[in-house]
Amino acid sequence: xxxxxxxxxxxxxxxxxxxxxxxxxxxxxxxxxxxxxxxxxxxxxxxxxxxxxxxxxxxxxxxxxxxxxxxxxxxxxxxxxxxxxxxxxxxxxxxxxxxxxxxxxxxxxxxxxxxxxxxxxxxxxxxxxxxxxxxxxxxxxxxxxxxxxxxxxxxxxxxxxxxxxxxxxxxxxxxxxxxxxxxxxxxxxxxxxxxxxxxxxxxxxxxxxxxxxxxxxxxxxxxxxxxxxxxxxxxxxxxxxxxxxxxxxxxxxxxxxxxxxxxxxxxxxxxxxxxxxxxxxxxxxxxxxxxxxxxxxxxxxxxxxxxxxxxxxxxxxxxxxxxxxxxxxxxxxxxxxxxxxxxxxxxxxxxxxxxxxxxxxxxxxxxxxxxxxxxxxxxxxxxxxxxxxxxxxxxxxxxxxxxxxxxxxxxxxxxxxxxxxxxxxxxxxxxxxxxxxxxxxxxxxxxxxxxxxxxxxxxxxxxxxx
Numbered sequence: 001x002x003x004x005x006x007x008x009x010x011x012x013x014x015x016x017x018x019x020x021x022x023x024x025x026x027x028x029x030x031x032x033x034x035x036x037x038x039x040x041x042x043x044x045x046x047x048x049x050x051x052x053x054x055x056x057x058x059x060x061x062x063x064x065x066x067x068x069x070x071x072x073x074x075x076x077x078x079x080x081x082x083x084x085x086x087x088x089x090x091x092x093x094x095x096x097x098x099x100x101x102x103x104x105x106x107x108x109x110x111x112x113x114x115x116x117x118x119x120x121x122x123x124x125x126x127x128x129x130x131x132x133x134x135x136x137x138x139x140x141x142x143x144x145x146x147x148x149x150x151x152x153x154x155x156x157x158x159x160x161x162x163x164x165x166x167x168x169x170x171x172x173x174x175x176x177x178x179x180x181x182x183x184x185x186x187x188x189x190x191x192x193x194x195x196x197x198x199x200x201x202x203x204x205x206x207x208x209x210x211x212x213x214x215x216x217x218x219x220x221x222x223x224x225x226x227x228x229x230x231x232x233x234x235x236x237x238x239x240x241x242x243x244x245x246x247x248x249x250x251x252x253x254x255x256x257x258x259x260x261x262x263x264x265x266x267x268x269x270x271x272x273x274x275x276x277x278x279x280x281x282x283x284x285x286x287x288x289x290x291x292x293x294x295x296x297x298x299x300x301x302x303x304x305x306x307x308x309x310x311x312x313x314x315x316x317x318x319x320x321x322x323x324x325x326x327x328x329x330x331x332x333x334x335x336x337x338x339x340x341x342x343x344x345x346x347x348x349x350x351x352x353x354x355x356x357x358x359x360x361x362x363x364x365x366x367x368x369x370x371x372x373x374x375x376x377x378x379x380x381x382x383x384x385x386x387x388x389x390x391x392x393x394x395x396x397x398x399x400x401x402x403x404x405x406x407x408x409x410x411x412x413x414x415x416x417x418x419x420x421x422x423x424x425x426x427x428x429x430x431x432x433x434x435x436x437x438x439x440x441x442x443x444x445x446x447x448x449x450x451x452x453x454x455x456x457x458x459x460x461x462x463x464x465x466x
Contacts, residue, residue, distance in 0.1 A: 024134035024409035031127040032400035040129035057166035087123035153396035226319035244437030250449040279448035303352040316355035329459040366414035380415035391425040408432040
């Protein structure tokens with residue numbers, strides 16, 4: 001048995017049929033040269049033969065009236081987790097694939113079985129096929145899932161041996177545990193001291209965060225920290241989360257991103273959020289919404305230390321104000337840079353435990369509003385959620401088939417009808433957009449992201465030409 005952390009458990013408590021809490025990914029491959037049309041189907045059949053399943057891919061959650069929920073090992077029937085599909089001929093590849101993936105992403109995972117699925121999708125043009133995979137967020141956060149996905153693929157076209165992700169040993173999920181009685185005394189003392197010091201850091205950090213939020217709310221500071229639940233404007237991006245999903249993507253080359261970064265001394269986050277801010281404002285204007293104040297996003301931050309590879313979730317979610325309204329993308333970039341510096345200062349000034357507690361508290365308030373069907377009337381925690389997951393820098397392969405694209409597909413937080421995840425892979429930066437069916441024309445927003453990037457390039461070039 002393995003206990004769940006409060007954050008892991010939170011994803012179960014928050015889950016509903018309208019708002020499942022799994023995270024997915026769309027991986028797009030090109031068949032190896034001279035491979036036959038049955039390559040993807042044969043790959044699916046081969047995967048079914050890897051029946052030795054390692055944690056957490058063999059675990060289900062158990063609830064008890066006398067103890068906290070825990071993970072327990074279970075038998076795994078791979079035919080319940082791995083599936084093969086072939087898209088009909090004649091349809092637009094992208095549109096058909098994205099629509100099909102959206103339907104796969106919509107339903108909850110069955111809690112009676114280990115909470116993951118993998119779908120092999122065949123029938124794409126020019127010898128291409130795709131994997132869609134999803135896993136419950138209680139197992140791991142996005143950074144961990146991306147690492148696991150990479151571990152299940154090869155770094156060379158010549159490496160033809162399969163290493164399915166569910167067969168590998170992942171950090172933090174080892175089976176062997178020593179009994180408390182055989183622990184040395186110094187280990188027990190260290191564990192006790194770690195708990196005491198961690199609690200002290202948590203309380204101190206929460207107090208500091210509360211003071212910062214109070215000073216900002218009474219306007220004794222200005223833009224030092226973004227406040228949650230302050231957006232009073234009703235937009236198509238927020239409201240009660242409902243069933244039905246739509247999915248689209250956007251992408252730009254890292255070469256173009258890096259040219260902007262070098263000329264403006266900015267980061268990937270600065271550039272990406274500038275494009276999203278411009279695209280979201282243009283999209284909202286199409287819907288007749290003109291925001292007079294900055295768009296506020298929820299942004300997950302990785303709370304792991306350098307080199308830490310623990311399982312489960314170790315993230316915090318904080319609010320970030322984007323740019324004040326402006327038509328100049330270069331000014332927008334500078335404004336967002338200022339906001340992100342303030343966020344960095346806030347994160348560095350408190351402990352990771354405090355940010356985790358802040359995430360749980362604000363998330364609970366938002367979740368209660370959603371459970372009471374109040375998300376259409378109460379202010380949302382932010383206008384949308386945007387996360388950035390770093391991915392592999394080089395191409396990965398499966399039995400010689402090169403993975404050309406890797407798109408993240410996340411879950412929707414309470415009161416948000418849209419979630420955007422950034423993912424860098426093999427020289428490209430991808431934007432994965434998932435939304436409810438109620439959001440009008442998600443594909444248009446994806447196109448606006450691409451256009452906003454081109455506008456930012458032009459604005460930066462003009463500013464530096466002066």
